[in-house]
Amino acid sequence: MKLLVCLSKTADTTARIAFDAAGVKFSEEGVQFILNPYDEWYALVRAIELRDALGGQVDVVHVGSSASEMLIRKALAIGADAAFRIDDPEPETRSVAEQIARFAEDRGYDIIFTGKETIDYNSSEMGSMLAALLNLPFVSLCSKLDFADGILRCSTDIEGGTQIVEVRPPAVISAAKGLAEQRIPNMKGIIDAKKKPLEVLPASSISALTEVVRYELPQEKQGVRMIAPDDIHELVNVLKNDLKLI
Amino acid sequence: MGMHVVVCDHKSGMLTSSSLEALSFADDLARKGGKDLVALVPDGLQDKSLHAYNLRSVYTFPAAGDNARVEEYLAAMTALAGKSTPERIIFSYNSLGKALGGQLAIRLNAGLVSNVCGFEWAEGKALYKKSVFSGKAYAWCAIHSEIGLVAILPKAYGVKQGQDPNSPEYIELGPLTIDARMQVVEHRMSSGKTPLTEADVVVSGGRGLKDPANWGLVESLAELLHAGTACSRPVADAGWRPHHEHVGQTGTAIRPKVYIAIGISGAIQHLAGVNNSRTIIVINKDPEAPFFKAADYGVCGDLFEVVPKLIQAIQNGQ
Numbered sequence: 318m319k320l321l322v323c324l325s326k327t328a329d330t331t332a333r334i335a336f337d338a339a340g341v342k343f344s345e346e347g348v349q350f351i352l353n354p355y356d357e358w359y360a361l362v363r364a365i366e367l368r369d370a371l372g373g374q375v376d377v378v379h380v381g382s383s384a385s386e387m388l389i390r391k392a393l394a395i396g397a398d399a400a401f402r403i404d405d406p407e408p409e410t411r412s413v414a415e416q417i418a419r420f421a422e423d424r425g426y427d428i429i430f431t432g433k434e435t436i437d438y439n440s441s442e443m444g445s446m447l448a449a450l451l452n453l454p455f456v457s458l459c460s461k462l463d464f465a466d467g468i469l470r471c472s473t474d475i476e477g478g479t480q481i482v483e484v485r486p487p488a489v490i491s492a493a494k495g496l497a498e499q500r501i502p503n504m505k506g507i508i509d510a511k512k513k514p515l516e517v518l519p520a521s522s523i524s525a526l527t528e529v530v531r532y533e534l535p536q537e538k539q540g541v542r543m544i545a546p547d548d549i550h551e552l553v554n555v556l557k558n559d560l561k562l563i
Numbered sequence: 564m565g566m567h568v569v570v571c572d573h574k575s576g577m578l579t580s581s582s583l584e585a586l587s588f589a590d591d592l593a594r595k596g597g598k599d600l601v602a603l604v605p606d607g608l609q610d611k612s613l614h615a616y617n618l619r620s621v622y623t624f625p626a627a628g629d630n631a632r633v634e635e636y637l638a639a640m641t642a643l644a645g646k647s648t649p650e651r652i653i654f655s656y657n658s659l660g661k662a663l664g665g666q667l668a669i670r671l672n673a674g675l676v677s678n679v680c681g682f683e684w685a686e687g688k689a690l691y692k693k694s695v696f697s698g699k700a701y702a703w704c705a706i707h708s709e710i711g712l713v714a715i716l717p718k719a720y721g722v723k724q725g726q727d728p729n730s731p732e733y734i735e736l737g738p739l740t741i742d743a744r745m746q747v748v749e750h751r752m753s754s755g756k757t758p759l760t761e762a763d764v765v766v767s768g769g770r771g772l773k774d775p776a777n778w779g780l781v782e783s784l785a786e787l788l789h790a791g792t793a794c795s796r797p798v799a800d801a802g803w804r805p806h807h808e809h810v811g812q813t814g815t816a817i818r819p820k821v822y823i824a825i826g827i828s829g830a831i832q833h834l835a836g837v838n839n840s841r842t843i844i845v846i847n848k849d850p851e852a853p854f855f856k857a858a859d860y861g862v863c864g865d866l867f868e869v870v871p872k873l874i875q876a877i878q879n880g881q
Contacts, residue, residue: 330812331831334696334699336700354813436697436813436835437695439695439696439697441677443665445664445665445666446666446668448665448666449665449670450669454745457633457658457661457662458661475658476658476758477758477759479807480747481747481748481750482747483745483746488745525674526668526673526674526675526706526711527674527676528704529702530705532695533692533702535699538857538858541855541861542860542861543860543863545862547864549869552862553877555844555860563787
């Protein structure tokens with residue numbers, strides 16, 4: 318099976334969220350960037366499991382600058398076979414989808430994985446766009462994936478339950494929690510990763526249809542009101558009178 | 564010209580709360596811009612509450628089965644866009660919207676702003692307020708394309724009371740050509756419960772509960788408050804509770820009116836999934852638990868004493 322995993326770089330969960338004085342640019346100072354957890358923990362690991370069970374190869378692709386190469390090497394250390402970086406320093410969602418579509422269209426992938434969203438911009442747009450650009454079926458929010466008799470059987474998260482869908486590859490799949498378990502790269506993986514190919518490809522210019530005009534931080538909470546643990550009456554009061562729950 | 568379209572879904576003929584929210588947003592946006600508003604819904608809608616949102620027409624399309632599939636919405640919306648040029652297409656960014664949004668953006672060459680929780684008017688154009696960084700910031704976005712897609716973050720804008728109902732014209736679309744490469748073979752719904760993402764009140768338990776046998780405390784309190792139940796990541800990872808109840812960074816993000824956290828320390832990854840709850844109540848015995856900093860009300864005490872007493876007090880109607 319020929320598998321492609323799209324990797325995104327994202328600010329670490331614990332990063333302080335701040336913007337420049339004009340409020341138009343995310344301030345990267347002191348921010349640690351990581352592989353997007355949905356891409357790394359679920360999409361990549363499930364792709365590796367499928368390859369190990371069925372044979373084939375796992376490629377990873379990232380649209381970004383050379384600063385991301387350490388993160389790409391991590392994906393190789395976890396077990397991907399080959400990496401591609403499309404050299405675009407300022408990627409925007411739609412252009413990422415278009416560039417990956419151009420990259421993937423003649424390479425005959427059976428499954429293209431993305432994470433369900435990045436943990437910074439939370440957009441969940443790229444996979445859906447990619448599927449439309451490649452004219453492939455799109456399995457959204459996939460939390461379980463099996464392959465048998467030429468058919469992918471996927472559990473997908475919907476409000477209040479799960480939907481089971483079946484599709485023949487090729488398809489684009491967005492990975493949600495449950496699809497696989499996070500793997501930590503071992504020493505052999507890290508050493509092997511240095512010898513695996515990482516090819517850099519030129520970016521094409523694609524104009525964006527939307528624009529962030531400015532960022533804004535939410536209002537801070539007013540501070541916590543503490544209730545003594547033996548003052549259950551007061552807690553009931555809050556639930557009853559302040560929150561009208563009972 | 565400049566027609567706005569709101570895409571709705573329904574369950575057994577009744578509009579979902581996320582559709583009512585999209586209608587609320589779309590009505591406000593269309594009124595502000597002086598545009599006509601039409602709705603697109605699958606066949607089988609019996610609910611007339613959408614008539615309270617100033618719709619000119621309601622376009623319907625045939626859907627096989629109870630839940631219309633993404634491919635059916637995609638075909639219907641593409642057909643509607645072919646008949647008349649919509650300026651804005653508004654829909655909830657629920658699981659359906661997430662599958663639909665990007666595909667529609669490519670098909671219609673439309674700019675997409677997702678997770679929208681509001682809009683403002685500037686120089687004759689709308690700017691859309693998008694929630695980013697798991698609710699820790701907002702991005703104000705402009706759409707520059709002729710057609711724009713506005714995907715509404717569930718439970719952020721709210722459902723507004725409709726106006727006096729009107730009588731929109733119903734127009735059937737179709738027949739449509741549906742992409743049948745992917746088939747839905749089964750729905751497995753959790754029995755009877757309100758989906759976590761739609762619950763107004765959520766009671767959530769963490770490692771402080773010590774043992775799955777103690778989960779009854781969370782459930783009893785939730786039952787009394789007509790609340791959904793959720794858990795922190797360690798609880799789901801240990802298999803005490805199913806993964807779909809895990810709220811947090813890598814689980815589900817929720818925005819209930821009230822979130823009650825029991826025995827959860829409030830790691831930043833957990834907060835990312837719940838910090839947009841309107842009111843947060845934290846019960847934890849550790850005074851240093853970071854969750855207290857994000858809470859509106861805090862009880863620093865042993866949950867095995869506080870929660871049973873609270874349950875009893877509510878039962879006694881105190």
